[in-house]
Amino acid sequence: MTPNQQSALEGLISRSLTGDEIAAIDLLLPERNDVAIAAILSTGRVKTQPTPIGIGTVLAVMAPSGGEFLNALESKGATDANVKWALKMIEQQTFDVGHAVTRAQLEAFAGATPEMAAAVGALLAVAEVADPIHYNAVSDVLNIAEGLVTL
Amino acid sequence: MSNEAIVKPGTQKTLEASGAAIVNNTLAQADDASYSIATDGNYYPDARFVLTGTFATAPTENTTLVLYARPLNIDGTADADAPETTRPTQYIGVFAVNNVTTAQSLVLMAQNVPWEANYYIHNNGTGQTLSAGWKLLVTPCTIGPAA
Numbered sequence: 133m134t135p136n137q138q139s140a141l142e143g144l145i146s147r148s149l150t151g152d153e154i155a156a157i158d159l160l161l162p163e164r165n166d167v168a169i170a171a172i173l174s175t176g177r178v179k180t181q182p183t184p185i186g187i188g189t190v191l192a193v194m195a196p197s198g199g200e201f202l203n204a205l206e207s208k209g210a211t212d213a214n215v216k217w218a219l220k221m222i223e224q225q226t227f228d229v230g231h232a233v234t235r236a237q238l239e240a241f242a243g244a245t246p247e248m249a250a251a252v253g254a255l256l257a258v259a260e261v262a263d264p265i266h267y268n269a270v271s272d273v274l275n276i277a278e279g280l281v282t283l
Numbered sequence: 284m285s286n287e288a289i290v291k292p293g294t295q296k297t298l299e300a301s302g303a304a305i306v307n308n309t310l311a312q313a314d315d316a317s318y319s320i321a322t323d324g325n326y327y328p329d330a331r332f333v334l335t336g337t338f339a340t341a342p343t344e345n346t347t348l349v350l351y352a353r354p355l356n357i358d359g360t361a362d363a364d365a366p367e368t369t370r371p372t373q374y375i376g377v378f379a380v381n382n383v384t385t386a387q388s389l390v391l392m393a394q395n396v397p398w399e400a401n402y403y404i405h406n407n408g409t410g411q412t413l414s415a416g417w418k419l420l421v422t423p424c425t426i427g428p429a430a
Binding site: 163164165166167168267268271272274280 | 343410412
């Protein structure tokens with residue numbers, strides 16, 4: 133992999149390639165198997181989307197800790213207005229676990245409550261969907277890096 | 284029965300006998316020869332193009348290799364600009380690929396082809412490289428009365 137190719141791929145995914153990824157992609161570049169390269173770059177990529185949820189979702193995805201989580205919110209809501217109103221939104225099925233602020237608060241809650249971190253992680257995952265890199269995007273950046281086309 | 288309409292093929296011409304590899308989302312000229320309906324095609328307006336090539340890894344099913352033309356001598360000796368991946372100059376048609384690694388012979392019928400032109404193949408999203416050694420043939424044709 134040339135520095136230009138590596139830079140192009142890293143620009144596409146907005147992060148550095150790992151050593152394993154570089155080794156795997158090196159095997160695919162001579163043939164320019166861009167479909168396989170895109171699959172490697174897509175591994176584990178997710179994006180969040182607006183996902184309003186209610187009590188039912190909390191109980192389902194956080195089981196068996198959902199009830200405990202709601203109780204914790206109710207308790208904390210007595211002294212924290214933000215949590216109080218967040219609980220209202222859960223009751224109204226409008227609590228958006230895809231919203232950046234919501235996610236930051238849930239992650240902070242998980243950090244402060246390690247025994248519930250896994251359950252909170254499951255709740256956060258509700259708003260996550262796969263975010264694969266299309267092979268044509270790989271082709272386009274590699275073609276420019278290799279001087280095959282100018283767009 | 285006579286005077287019924289029949290297809291009249293001309294003499295096949297090789298535009299590219301063994302082209303270089305074309306990676307996904309790039310194009311290459313079939314640069315062994317140009318094609319003129321006057322000198323190569325008996326003034327027949329139509330043509331059948333046949334592209335034969337292989338992919339080392341199977342391409343995405345039903346994606347396309349696209350045939351573009353660069354018309355020549357359209358204003359005296361001035362030519363149209365060469366096609367680019369983002370601008371075809373003159374679109375002729377597509378060859379839809381099969382998701383196999385064996386050799387594929389793909390056919391495209393084109394009507395009213397440019398009077399004189401160079402031809403290009405655009406690997407348009409197959410996801411794989413069209414291997415070196417591809418071939419592009421053209422056969423002029425028209426419709427006329429049977430004897």
